[in-house]
Amino acid sequence: xxxxxxxxxxxTTVIASAVAGVGILSFPRYMADAGNTAAPLVTLAGxxxxxxxxxxxxxxxxxxxxxxxxxxxxxxxxxxxxxxxNLVLMFxxxxxxxxxxxxxxxxxxxxxxxxxxxEAVILLMLVLATLSSRRGxxxxxxxxxxxxxxxxxxxxxxLLFSIRKISVIHLMPPGGVNVSASKFMKGMLETSALFxxxxxxxxxxxxxxxxxxxxxxxxxxxxxxxxxxxxxxxAAIGMLGVEEVKLLFYPTLEVARSISAGEGxxxxxxxxxxxxWVISVYTTVYTTYYICSYLLRxxxxxxxxxxxxxxxxxxxxxxxxxxxxxFISYTAANRLAIAGLAVLTGYPLLLLALxxxxxxxxDSV
Numbered sequence: 121x122x123x124x125x126x127x128x129x130x131x132t133t134v135i136a137s138a139v140a141g142v143g144i145l146s147f148p149r150y151m152a153d154a155g156n157t158a159a160p161l162v163t164l165a166g167x168x169x170x171x172x173x174x175x176x177x178x179x180x181x182x183x184x185x186x187x188x189x190x191x192x193x194x195x196x197x198x199x200x201x202x203x204x205x206n207l208v209l210m211f212x213x214x215x216x217x218x219x220x221x222x223x224x225x226x227x228x229x230x231x232x233x234x235x236x237x238x239e240a241v242i243l244l245m246l247v248l249a250t251l252s253s254r255r256g257x258x259x260x261x262x263x264x265x266x267x268x269x270x271x272x273x274x275x276x277x278x279l280l281f282s283i284r285k286i287s288v289i290h291l292m293p294p295g296g297v298n299v300s301a302s303k304f305m306k307g308m309l310e311t312s313a314l315f316x317x318x319x320x321x322x323x324x325x326x327x328x329x330x331x332x333x334x335x336x337x338x339x340x341x342x343x344x345x346x347x348x349x350x351x352x353x354x355a356a357i358g359m360l361g362v363e364e365v366k367l368l369f370y371p372t373l374e375v376a377r378s379i380s381a382g383e384g385x386x387x388x389x390x391x392x393x394x395x396x397w398v399i400s401v402y403t404t405v406y407t408t409y410y411i412c413s414y415l416l417r418x419x420x421x422x423x424x425x426x427x428x429x430x431x432x433x434x435x436x437x438x439x440x441x442x443x444x445x446x447f448i449s450y451t452a453a454n455r456l457a458i459a460g461l462a463v464l465t466g467y468p469l470l471l472l473a474l475x476x477x478x479x480x481x482x483d484s485v
Contacts, residue, residue, distance in 0.1 A: 126324055128333045130261045133268035134324060134407070135174075135341025138317040140271060140348060141404025142223045144397060145370040146450070147314070147349060148356035152365040154307020158296025159362070160354045162304055166311020167346035173465045174318050174342050178335040180472045181322050184482030185331035189322045190418045192482060196474045203419065205467060210415035212460050214432065216316065217408040218439035219453040221245050224401045226446040227370070231394060242440050246433055248402065249409040253429035257327050260410055267403055272344065274396040278389050279351050281379045286358030311349070313457035315342060317407050319464050323414055409436070 126134075151159035184192040193202040225242040233241060252263065318338060325334045356371045359378060365371045376393035409432070417428040443449035475481065 125258045126261045126328045128328070128330055128337045130265045131321070131324055131328055131334065131337035132341045132344075134261050134264040134320060135318050135338055136344045137264045137268045137271055137400065137403040138320055138407035139315050139342070139345040139404070140275075140400045141314075141317075142220050142227075142401050143314050144275075144349075144352060144400065145227060145372045147311075148353045148365050148371045149368060150310050150454075151307055151353045152357060152362050152371075154303045154310070155299050156296045156362050157291055157293060157357065158299050158304070159307075159357055159365075160291070160350055161294065161296070162307040163311050163346075163350045163353045165304075165308040167315075167342065167350065169308060169312035170315035170318070170346065171339060171342055173312065173315070173461070173468075174321070174338045175335065176465065176472060177319060177321050177468045178338045180468050180475070181325040182331060182334055183472070183475055185328075185334075186326055187482045188326050188418075192475075192480075193471060195480060196471050196478070206415055207419060208463065209467070210412055210419060212456070212463060213408050213412040213415065214435065215439060215456055216453075216460065217249075217405060217412060218436050219443070219449060219456060220401070220405055220408065221249075221436070222440040222443055222449045223446075223453060224398075224405070225440070226449065228398070231373070239441065243437060245402065245405060246409075246436050246440070249405045250429050250433045252406050253410045253413045254426040256425065257323060257414075260406075261324060261327075263406065264403055267399055271396055271400045271403070272348070274392060275348055275352075278376055278379060278393055279348075279355055281389065282355040282359060282375060285378065286355060287361075288358070290358050290361045291354065309458050309461060310454060313454070313461045314349070315345070316457055316460050316464055317404060317411075318342060320407050320411055322468075323411065 148159065151162050155162040180192075187195075190202070190206060193206065196202070197205065221242050224245055225238040228241045229236060229238040252260075255263075318341065321334060321338050325331050328334060328337075352372055352375075356365050356375050359375055360368070360371060368374055373390055373393065376390040379389045409429070413425060413429040413432055416422070416432065417425055420428070422428050443452060
């Protein structure tokens with residue numbers, strides 16, 4: 121194993137920037153549908169589930185600090201069973217990346233590039249992710265570290281100026297009215313599914329300077345992004361009202377359009393927000409694409425990361441073009457994310473249980 125070179129701070133930024141992505145624009149609408157005025161509570165519950173999932177992954181990775189997912193899963197399950205499970209993971213991240221870039225293409229071709237074919241927008245993002253994924257895991261962490269302050273800082277800036285336009289009445293009662301348990305549960309799972317990308321922690325722990333702090337890095341990363349999602353939901357409902365949020369396809373974008381700063385100096389912040397959103401989508405797509413290429417490289421025993429990342433490009437593009445319209449792509453993405461939540465929770469939990477029962481442990485750092 122290579123010398124650990126990823127600091128705890130960089131590991132935190134990887135987790136945080138990997139999760140803050142394409143879902144930001146439409147997220148408040150799903151929460152409003154699930155909980156009405158209790159939407160922030162639904163968001164908070166979903167973040168709590170994501171934290172539990174992260175704890176499982178962090179405990180498993182910390183138990184094998186010098187080994188990657190392929191090495192310790194083979195020890196615990198056997199080579200064949202581990203290979204099959206890792207193949208399932210690869211297909212999940214393959215489809216997740218494809219649907220993410222399709223969602224990005226739908227928004228970009230509607231808001232930014234009305235005259236540009238959606239195929240060109242999707243292909244451009246995939247090529248960018250492909251070229252970025254040819255780099256090693258340490259450079260992968262540096263790219264996230266570079267963009268993290270820009271993404272989080274800009275979103276925090278926009279949310280700060282939204283406070284004065286929030287009407288507390290729109291958020292009352294905080295527990296919601298006639299909120300069904302099934303809708304609440306659905307919204308909670310949709311929230312936690314957004315944090316599927318935090319599974320990248322299993323890749324970066326073996327390269328960390330202090331693998332023992334993986335738990336801290338993961339929890340902090342989830343906490344930062346969870347706070348962003350919670351704030352965006354509260355701001356959207358507080359400014360627009362629950363019923364209005366339910367009618368808007370991209371309520372977060374409407375919030376940014378309604379905000380001005382500096383007494384007219386910046387009359388609308390939606391242009392700034394879209395720029396930051398594009399960057400956050402890139403870091404999200406980059407993460408899932410990298411995980412997928414990493415899994416493919418180990419499944420086929422390839423020595424070259426560049427070959428694995430390049431081989432995925434045509435498959436990603438083909439899958440991204442399968443949905444017929446934006447509604448199908450969003451529905452498919454939500455269902456895939458929830459199904460992935462079960463896999464990305466159940467598989468690490470199974471491995472952790474086997475490691476504890478058999479008292480199998482990796483070399484200490």
